[in-house]
Amino acid sequence: MTTHDYRPQHIQVAAGLRERIASGDLGPGEKLPSEPELAAAYGVSRTTVRHAIDVIRGEGLIRTEKGRGTFVRIPRHPVRRDHTTRYQWEKDRALLTPLERGETGATEHDTGLEMGDLLFTAGYEMTAAPGDVAERFGIPEGTPMLRRTYATSVREAKDVPLNIVTSWLRYDLVAANPDLLDSGNEPWPGGTMHQLRTVGIEIDKITDELTGRPASDDEKHLLDLDDGESVLVLRKTSIDTAGDVAEYSEVILPGDRTVFAYTTQLQRWPA
Amino acid sequence: MTTHDYRPQHIQVAAGLRERIASGDLGPGEKLPSEPELAAAYGVSRTTVRHAIDVIRGEGLIRTEKGRGTFVRIPRHPVRRDHTTRYQWEKDRALLTPLERGETGATEHDTGLEMGDLLFTAGYEMTAAPGDVAERFGIPEGTPMLRRTYATSVREAKDVPLNIVTSWLRYDLVAANPDLLDSGNEPWPGGTMHQLRTVGIEIDKITDELTGRPASDDEKHLLDLDDGESVLVLRKTSIDTAGDVAEYSEVILPGDRTVFAYTTQLQRWPA
DNA sequence: GAGTGGTCTAGACCACTGT
């Protein structure tokens, strides 16, 4: 006589499928049996099978494609962003001549991809600072700001860390250089630090704040995320040499394709 | 004549509910109409309403409680972990006498909570290094390791960042101090850096690697996460003054209650 | 055209919560 399994049937089916995937019985990229087949095999209704599939899809183990089937997801190898060295690299680069900078951009610094593989979309806008942004800058709500939004997308190389960026700058600062308001100049050649230099601003330190949450519908679409994936949210605050906030930006990145790295150097104990 | 909405009905219902929440019509903590009521109101079946509810629960907007109802989720205010200063603080603390350290622990450093509010569970184990861990230490697979696992849990204060930690140390190093193998000593008083000091190890630098992914079933249970929430995964590698990896640990934290902060100090441009 | 996953219905029973 067997002991009964009192868990709901769709949980049991999910556990069964999870086990088959973990054991390698169903390898990466492999197709699962169809829903009617699974229903027959487990002796449950198709609805129950679909609930089971919902569960393990929520864990990021499988991917469903309408009209084709359900497949074991192939893990994407994450791209490492070492921000301990990246920001200094960006700052050093801002001093070079356009010729010296050559074709090397920050995205290549992370990914090793060519500019041609990527598709940038960007937009400029003058708006009033909303509450949370104003708070970070330490300025009154409604202060005129330049808001830049840009996204990196690509349909081919699937391991690329697509991203969505919203960057805020004080309008009165950038207005000193008309070039910065020319939306024909996107993305800013030489990077933001280079462009800020043209209006006499030098970045002294940068604070990254990182958190995670489930992807919204829009983000799933833009970042090519499956159901039940997470995004990392990077809030980056750049402080200039006068101690003021020069730029604030929010970057949305796919959780499964991004690893942030930070190294902390500690002081030695006295001998 | 109205234009038709060709989206699936459960998506339309989800959009309707999302809008009511965003507009404040349904405020935080408030109870949604019951499923049969919603079905009647939108003119769809209860199944369709449940699919709609699944969608917005996956976005972290609502929470369902069996027998009670469906409620708008109250946002938890995240706890900030500033690792730029935290690690130096831990290292400085390792030099103090037990008296000087007093009752202040690292968790309080983050949360401001009393030790009494929290429940620690811990375990020691001697195991062989698996492949990925061996690689980080630069040692052969199968090398004897001390693996410590500990979890922080709490049922009351819901804003506490619960966590699950797996820490790896080379067995031959900690074996020099029998105290470190006494599982009665949990958690290690004075912190890991203090205990490593007793075997002559000083940490020189620490690298954090951060990524995000959806929570597994176990993690949902242990970290008190709702359906469709993400976790942050922190992989922390501590390098000693000889340049060797002294400790490697993996920390799982709830994405919605945790913000990591890192500040990068940049070098000044030449005048 | 056959097979797939996506959507949807109408109904049923259950365990849990509150009164």
Added chain:
DNA sequence: CAGTGGTCTAGACCACTCC
């Protein structure tokens, strides 16, 4: 006890993919 969300069924039609 009545009301709630959780589970489950049997069946239907659809849009999509592939041959």
